[in-house]
Amino acid sequence: MTTAAFAPSKVDPTGILAGIMLSFLATAGLFYVNIMAAIVDGLITGLGLSESEAGLIGSANIYGASLGALVAVVLIKAVPWRPAAYVLLISLIALDLISMPIRDADALLAVRAIHGLVGGMLVGIAFGVIARTAQADRTFGILLFVQFGLGGLGVMTLPQLVPIYGTQALFIALALFSFASLVMLTFLPAYPPKPLTVSEGGTVEWRPLFLTLGAIFLFQAANMGLLAYIFRLGIAYGLERTYTSYALGLATWVALLGPLCVILIGTKYGRFLPLALVMLLTLGGTAIFHFSANPLAYLVANCGTGITWGMVMAYLLGMASQFDGAGRTAAAAGLVSKIGLASGPLVAGQLLGDQGDYGMLINVALVTLLLSMLVMLVPARLLDIRQPD
Template sequence: MTSSDNITIHPRRFPTAKADSLLAGILLSFLATAGLFYVNIMAAIVDGLVSGLNLTDAQAGNIGSANIYGAALGALMAIILIKKIKWRPAAIAALIGLIAIDVVSMFITDPSILIVVRLLHGIIGGLLVGISYGVIARTANPDRTFGVLLFVQFGLGGLGVMLLPRLVPIYGTQALFVALILFSLASLAMVPFLDRYPPRPKPLATTTGTIQKKPLSFTLLAIFLFQAVNMALLAYIIRLGISYGLEREYVSTALGLATWVALLGPGLVIIIGTKYGRFWPLFLVMGLTLAGTALFHLSGSKAAYLIANCGTGITWGMVMAYLLGMASQFDESGRTAAAGGFVSKIGLATGPVIAGQILTAGFGFSFILNGALILFVVCTVIMLIPARQLDQQSRLVPGGTL
């Protein structure tokens, strides 16, 4: 592929990346990641707030939760606004708002005030993510673009988790917010080089703009369950390893390695897209998810713990790329993609809460793992129903992608 394949020249405008090129996918991925990058480096942020501002674990966790719940509210707003606003000016305004709030956050030491400020940051960030998802839904192959998005998030998130904990003791919590500011500035610089992305017809969207609610409902429910179960495990994955007798140093190393290995998941979606449909890739990958989750029962073995983390990391990124791509297929404006983003965030916020209650009640990690296996089976059945329907529809629609 030559550079001319990726660039379109518009009169009196910036040269823009061709709407459905890999370069455009990368630019869109940075835009979407900017609104939620703090989630990818959440472990570093919580640790930095504790070590840099001497906050308690609970206070730091509440600040992180405020950011996520704010993002869910912002994503909900995006569902309503995506058809009514021009996405480019809205994205620019949101990025400027994120930068301003991160600058203010650098000088706040009161956790109560920081909770309110980060809640506002989350709302604006969630709105930006919802807008970005809506734009991605207008590409020819949103599954592949969401694969690029998750590749960017996993890669940069892993880098942030590796570097930021080392910078906070030297530069204080300002290092955390500077990282977020720099990422938003980079994303802001990329916006002018994106194409227009007007709404386009989707295979399961009607000409009247109505949405097929049944397959969409199945897809959104699958997103919620998948994210909730995965985050319930991830939030306590360090404690799980330690409870099985592993050293803290090994657990941290294993998680760091797993973050990078997990890039294989979205990378595969980028390569194969929907060439083989959605049903069979999801069926096979969810089988691997079940195997990896079951392997956590053997976490007393270092090899088993590492393999389980790597395996579930790979499948997490791959499944979510397909599910978000599926959600984008049910209307022409991008509302359902924004809805997928909202439901995803609710799942991410809900999973750790439920897992925490289970552990507090004394049921232990075996109970959580067994519950996760059951819910993953249910989730598999739910997601395969709309996946098969989309595959069948793609064969019938001229130009449908498979």
């Protein structure tokens, strides 16, 4: 009996199952973002931290991921991605377990920043591998479908567990997710680099790339600035804790419609038209948060912005992946995305301060989303012209 007989069979590299496994791999390093509202509330409720301290720890986690994603831009081409992913997943599990007994805000901030660094490298590598798939837009759609589905489960259940079991419940959930991703990694096939598809001369087209990256930064910062405090926003508007928790969980599951649309239609209608229409819906949904004192309005706003968030990011990440067959520009998009995700809660925490002016926070998010829309439509139109369907 040879060693090969014990080797797990690999899944079809172009199939849905491979897309799901790649999605778990990409999500493992940044799953805390999908349950950020639960984590911020958990740090406040379970450890007694202030809103600013909780937001700072969340931002440190994501800023660490930004640095890790920067490292991944180099790693994706220089290092075999599978062995690197094994090491990074095991490190993530260890760091989550180390975080469990910590109650000091400064110590937790340091550990979570290191966790972010490791997770950012993993996500950057995974994004680079996804960029090598046959249909990157579709695979990114699957990624966001997985993230939203599991994120909905997290924000629905974890805020209820923290008052009983403390913040340990948060870190156990993160460690279990990384372990599941570690198991799936053994079944993924190799994804070698593919040829460049956009630049006729074989070089990166920097202008549309930078515009795409700028749109990603603005879009992620605006959305995460709200999401990190969305649970607290509901409570500030007078909603019950239980209703707010279940509304967020339900909204995250409804938001699966966004990436599902990308999975089904891909670029059949190009990128410009879907992005223009969806961003208008994003602006409308975000504005509805002003009426969160009405439980239905709070639910509708979360559902609407959740649907559009997944759809827009799937297209933006797919756009970024068109500029380099090795996956470096997709890894760069992951870097910029994380900087945006980290900046949102940091700025939001400062805007809220001690007064908790959520109306101003909503307005700042609206302006930032509008800027993102104007920026993203330029490279979307360019790609539609160069890659007509």
